[in-house]
Amino acid sequence: xxxxxxxxxxxxxxxxxxxxxxxxxxxxxxxxxxxxxxxxxxxxxxxxxxxxxxxxxxxxxxxxxxxxxxxxxxxxxxxxxxxxxxxxxxxxxxxxxxxxxxxxxxxxxxxxxxxxxxxxxxxxxxxxxxxxxxxxxxxxxxxxxxxxxxxxxxxxxxxxxxxxxxxxxxxxxxxxxxxxxxxxxxxxxxxxxxxxxxxxxxxxxx
Numbered sequence: 763x764x765x766x767x768x769x770x771x772x773x774x775x776x777x778x779x780x781x782x783x784x785x786x787x788x789x790x791x792x793x794x795x796x797x798x799x800x801x802x803x804x805x806x807x808x809x810x811x812x813x814x815x816x817x818x819x820x821x822x823x824x825x826x827x828x829x830x831x832x833x834x835x836x837x838x839x840x841x842x843x844x845x846x847x848x849x850x851x852x853x854x855x856x857x858x859x860x861x862x863x864x865x866x867x868x869x870x871x872x873x874x875x876x877x878x879x880x881x882x883x884x885x886x887x888x889x890x891x892x893x894x895x896x897x898x899x900x901x902x903x904x905x906x907x908x909x910x911x912x913x914x915x916x917x918x919x920x921x922x923x924x925x926x927x928x929x930x931x932x933x934x935x936x937x938x939x940x941x942x943x944x945x946x947x948x949x950x951x952x953x954x955x956x957x958x959x960x961x962x963x964x965x966x967x968x
Contacts, residue, residue, distance in 0.1 A: 786862020791910020871939025
């Protein structure tokens with residue numbers, strides 16, 4: 763139950779970050795950033811695009827990360843989609859791009875870190891970043907930034923150069939926050955099989 767509450771908190775914080783970025787007209791990375799970019803270009807709901815675009819990553823997650831991680835990720839993505847869909851209930855407002863990039867990136871990074879530390883993610887590049895950490899010991903913040911940077915580059919056409927620069931600032935801050943918590947994330951991102959056999963290994967070594 764405690765983990766569920768942390769996941770809800772992480773999703774809530776991340777959704778605030780996404781909304782700040784949206785109202786700053788700044789794109790974040792990963793599937794969230796790609797969904798934001800497509801929502802600008804196609805005038806479609808971010809929540810719907812975000813949910814649909816994650817489906818292929820769920821399949822990868824199921825086979826590589828396990829069903830528990832996949833289930834919590836699907837739940838997290840669904841919750842974030844729901845929370846961001848409530849944007850229309852808020853009064854209309856616009857934030858300066860630089861302020862939005864810094865604040866939104868920081869808040870989104872904190873929300874993602876909380877999710878990572880509780881066995882969940884927001885799909886897409888998050889899944890790949892955690893897989894790379896588990897498999898190769900790579901820094902999830904740097905891996906996440908690499909994928910995010912590619913998303914921002916692909917979004918330059920729809921958001922323009924200046925917004926693209928602010929978007930890079932945003933994802934750099936998000937990546938820095940995740941990297942800051944990488945040790946704690948690593949502790950919670952261990953294969954289940956390894957943790958299950960550890961007590962037996964310890965007993966045999968005595």
